[in-house]
Each structure stands twice: as C-alpha cells, then as structure tokens.
Amino acid sequence: MTIEKLVKLYPAGKIQQTQSTSKDLSLPIDGKYFVLAKETLQESEIRLLETLFPTKDYFVDSKKHPWFGYLFDQMTLELEGTFRIMQFQIKKPKAFLQSEWENSIIEIFPNLNDFFFTSEMDGVLIEQYNKNHYNLEELKSIFLTLDADFDSSTTVFVGSFFPANEQSLALFQEEQQIFKTEVENLRGKSTFSLPDVALHYFTNDAMNHSKIVQTFSKQLVLTDEIQQIVLALWHNQGNISSTAKDLYMHRNTLHYRLEKFYEQTGLSLKRMDDLVFCYLLITK
Structure with a gap:
C-alpha cells in the first residue's frame, strides 16, 4: 500500500519525515511517516x-x-532475475566483531544481492540464483563455521528461489511467518528450509482444532523417553541403528521400547505413517 492510497482512505492523515511525538499513530512507509489521530480510528x-x-x-x-525498502517499507523495486531470501537470527557474544562477521558474509556469498540487519539479532540475505549456489548442507557448514569463529549462535531459514515478480513480497511475507513460527520448534537444526518444517507448519492448525486429535492426545501417554525416541526416529528417517546411536541406547533396548509402545498403543514407530502421526502429536 502506498502513501497515496492511505491519503485516499484517511484524508485527515499527515505525511511527516519523522515519527509523531504525541500519542498519534505513526505508520512508516516510503521512508516517511503517515500520522493519524488515534481517536478517529x-x-x-x-x-x-x-x-x-x-x-x-x-x-x-x-x-x-x-x-x-521493498520488503519492509512497501517501497517499489525494479526486479529482474531469480532470488532466494535467507532469514537469520544470531545470538552474539558481548565482544562480537560485527564488521568482520559482515565482511565474511560478503566474501562467502559471491551472488549476494543485498544483506542487512533488521534488528540487533535479525537480518536477511538476498541471493541471486546461480547454478553453483550453496545447497542446504553447505550452508549449514558455513554458518556453523562462522559461529565457531565468532563465538555466536545462528539460526537460518533458507528460502526458496523464486523469479522476481509481483508475488515476490507476498512470498517473502509467508516465508517470514514460517520462520517466526518454526524457529521455536527446531530441535538440533540451525539451518533449515521449507521441506524441513512443511509437514508441521501446514498441519499444525488442523491438528490443534481436531477433536479426534485432542481426544487421542489425552488417551495416549507419551513419556519423555518415548518423545525423545519419536523425535530421534523422525530426524533419522526411521533408521533404528542411527536412532539408537543418537540416543546412546543399545539397538536391542530400542527395539524393546518400540515393541512395548506398540503393545500399549497399537502404534508401531517402525511404520512411517505411525511415526509421522506421533511426531505431529508431540510437536503440535
């Protein structure tokens, strides 16, 4: 929405270069502020x-x-090409070498189109498509290395590559919402993309509003141990040996726990469908 459209909707509003010092509503747009008296709203x-x-x-x-300006202030931007947006959240040490960190980012990403912080901890990287772009595993290694070098802790949501068009802003806003929603639910993942959270994100609302799921959750007692097993199985794609290793548990002990759970619930965590259902129950 532009200032012109706001003026048509609210002709009593004023355009200012700075925020209002009174209790009026100051809306940042196009590098200025559109000010409205709250008592009129x-x-x-x-x-x-x-x-x-x-x-x-x-x-x-x-x-x-x-x-x-385009993503956060509704300003226009002439775009050509295909881009992805990486949103990051970084926890910094007290003596954080921010300039050096930013220079490292610029050096690492040769196709970086823009890069900035939006708050003390949050920021975005906009990367133009190149056939040699970093994949998710490479990005994970890059940010883990940066965290080790700068004593920081970074969580990154890697957006998808989309062609620049009139949908670009709406696509970013949805990715922004996904990042805000899922960043609290991550377990052991510092760099992730939509496929990592799509199942949880797009089913969460339906799960929360389902009376069947609510009733099932009350009947099904998922102990802390079983929850850890479910999550470990999920992250290891159902592989028993890898799950046992992650849990520091003997493979036979894990098999026994799974059989016991099946006897009690009728759900076999060795079946992917049952595992998915239990995973959604835990993370809803």
Missing part, C-alpha cells in the same frame, strides 16, 4: 494498520539497501 483499525506498517527500532538506509 476504531481499535480494530489501529491493530490492522500497526500490523501492516510495523514500527521499527532499527535504522536501515533504504537507499543503500533497496531490498529493505
């Missing part, structure tokens, strides 16, 4: 406008970073 309108135009406490120069 309904509460639902205020919530909607604040969601559409979130106030930012971290300054990014839209002239130096046009992608920021």
Whole structure:
C-alpha cells in the first residue's frame, strides 16, 4: 500500500519525515511517516494498520539497501532475475566483531544481492540464483563455521528461489511467518528450509482444532523417553541403528521400547505413517 492510497482512505492523515511525538499513530512507509489521530480510528483499525506498517527500532538506509525498502517499507523495486531470501537470527557474544562477521558474509556469498540487519539479532540475505549456489548442507557448514569463529549462535531459514515478480513480497511475507513460527520448534537444526518444517507448519492448525486429535492426545501417554525416541526416529528417517546411536541406547533396548509402545498403543514407530502421526502429536 502506498502513501497515496492511505491519503485516499484517511484524508485527515499527515505525511511527516519523522515519527509523531504525541500519542498519534505513526505508520512508516516510503521512508516517511503517515500520522493519524488515534481517536478517529476504531481499535480494530489501529491493530490492522500497526500490523501492516510495523514500527521499527532499527535504522536501515533504504537507499543503500533497496531490498529493505521493498520488503519492509512497501517501497517499489525494479526486479529482474531469480532470488532466494535467507532469514537469520544470531545470538552474539558481548565482544562480537560485527564488521568482520559482515565482511565474511560478503566474501562467502559471491551472488549476494543485498544483506542487512533488521534488528540487533535479525537480518536477511538476498541471493541471486546461480547454478553453483550453496545447497542446504553447505550452508549449514558455513554458518556453523562462522559461529565457531565468532563465538555466536545462528539460526537460518533458507528460502526458496523464486523469479522476481509481483508475488515476490507476498512470498517473502509467508516465508517470514514460517520462520517466526518454526524457529521455536527446531530441535538440533540451525539451518533449515521449507521441506524441513512443511509437514508441521501446514498441519499444525488442523491438528490443534481436531477433536479426534485432542481426544487421542489425552488417551495416549507419551513419556519423555518415548518423545525423545519419536523425535530421534523422525530426524533419522526411521533408521533404528542411527536412532539408537543418537540416543546412546543399545539397538536391542530400542527395539524393546518400540515393541512395548506398540503393545500399549497399537502404534508401531517402525511404520512411517505411525511415526509421522506421533511426531505431529508431540510437536503440535
């Protein structure tokens, strides 16, 4: 939405270069602020406008970073090519060498189109498509190495490559929502992409609203040990030997636990369908 459209909707609004110092509503857009008196708005309108135009406490120069203006300030951007957006969240040590870290990022990614922080801990990297782009495992190694070098802890959501068009902003906003939703549910993954979380993300709402699932959850007692087994089996794609190794458990002991669980519930964690169902019950 542009300032022109806001003016048509709210002709009493004012365009300013800075935020209002009063209790008026200041909406950041196109590098300026559209200011509205809150008493002229309904509460639902205020919530909607604040969601559409979130106030930012971290300054990014839209002239130096046009992608920021496009993604966060509804500014226009002439795009050509195919891009992916990597969102990251970094926990920094007290003596974090930020300039050196940023220089390392620029050196590592030769096809980087733009890169900036959106808050003290969050940021995005926009990479243009190249046939020699890094795959997920390579990206995981890169960020683990950076964390080891800079004593940091980074979580990265690797977006998909999409051609630049009128859908680009909407696609980013959905990926942004996926990252915000799933970052708290990650177990042992610091770098991930949509396939890693798609099953959980797209079924979570349906699971939470299903009376069958709610009833089943009450009847099915998933102990901490069984939950660890389910998650380990899931991450090892059902492989018994790898799961036992991850759990520091003897393979025969794991087999015994699985048989016992089957006797109690009728669910065999050796079957992928049953394993998926139990995984969704745990993570819903």
